[in-house]
Amino acid sequence: MMRGGQGGSEHQYIAEMCDGGRVQSLAEIAARMQLPLGVARVIVADMATDGLVAVYEPTSLDDETDAVGTELLERVLSGLRRL
Amino acid sequence: MSHRPSAGRVTSAKIVIAGGFGVGKTTLVGSVSEITPLTTEAIMTSAGVGVDDNRQGPGKMTTTVAMDFGRISIDRDLILYLFGTPGQTRFWFMWDELVRGAIGAVVMVDTRRLADCFAAIDFFEHRRLPYLIAINCFDGMQYHNAQDVRDALAISSDVPVVSCDARNRESTKNVLISLVEYVLTMRRTRAVAPA
C-alpha cells in the first residue's frame, strides 16, 4: 500500500486516518498500512513530535482507580448487550 | 491518536483472544468485529525464534507473525478492540504489551485437542489476567461437558467455562459478555474481601 511510497506518504496516510479528530489505535494504523507495529509506532511518534497528531496513552485498567475501571467495564458490558 | 485533538476523549478497552492453531480465533474475531478482521504483522527478531526454528538459518534475523485484530464501537467515545494472539507460543513474549491493560482473555478450546490451550492458560495465570474458557463447538458437537473440561484443565472453580459457535455473532457476543461479567464480579468480590 504505502510502503513503497515517497517519504511523507505514510504521514499523509496516517493524518487522513486521523482526520476530523478521529481516534485510531496504533494497531489499526499498522494493520491498514501493512507495517509492523514497531514501525508504525516510530512513524506516529515522529508525527507527534512534529505536532501532526496527538498521541493518547490508552486507558489502562491497571492504572485506573477501581471505581473508574468498574465504570468502564459496565459501559463495555451494556454496550455489548445492546449490539 | 487524533489529527486535531478533539474535545471528548475516546477511551478504548481491549480483550485478548487466545487458543491453539485452528481453534477458531480468526473466526470469532470476524463474527463480531465491525471491520473485516485485520491481520497485522509484527516483526520478530532472532530473540523470538525458538530452537525448533533454526532451519531458517543464521542469516534470517527477522520473520513476521500474524495477529487478528477487530473493533467494536461500544458508543461514540468507547471502542472495544479484540486481539487474537498468534498460535505459536514462542511468539508470545511480544504480546505482553497487548495484554497490559486488557479487560481479560478468552481462551478458546477445541475439546478434541484440549492440550493446545495449556500454554495460553499458563500465560494468563502468570500475568494475572482474568480469562474464561470458551469451548468452540465444531459442528454443534460438544465432546466433553464443561465439568470434564474444567477437570482436564485443572483450572480454578471460579473460571467460567462456556460453549460457543465462533461463526455465530450472538454466540461470540455472549462469550464477551460472560468475560466482562466475570471480571466485574471478580473486582466486586475483591473490593469487599477483608485485607
Ligand SMILES: Nc1nc2c(ncn2[C@@H]2O[C@H](COP(=O)(O)OP(=O)(O)O)[C@@H](O)[C@H]2O)c(=O)[nH]1
Ligand atoms: N464447524 C465449525 N467450524 C469452525 C468453527 N470455528 C471455526 N471454524 C473453522 O475452523 C477453521 C479454523 O478456524 P480459524 O478461525 O482460522 O482458527 P484460528 O487458527 O484459531 O484463527 C476454519 O476453517 C473455520 O472456518 C465452528 O464453530 N464450527
Ligand SMILES: [Mg+2]
Ligand atoms: Mg487465525
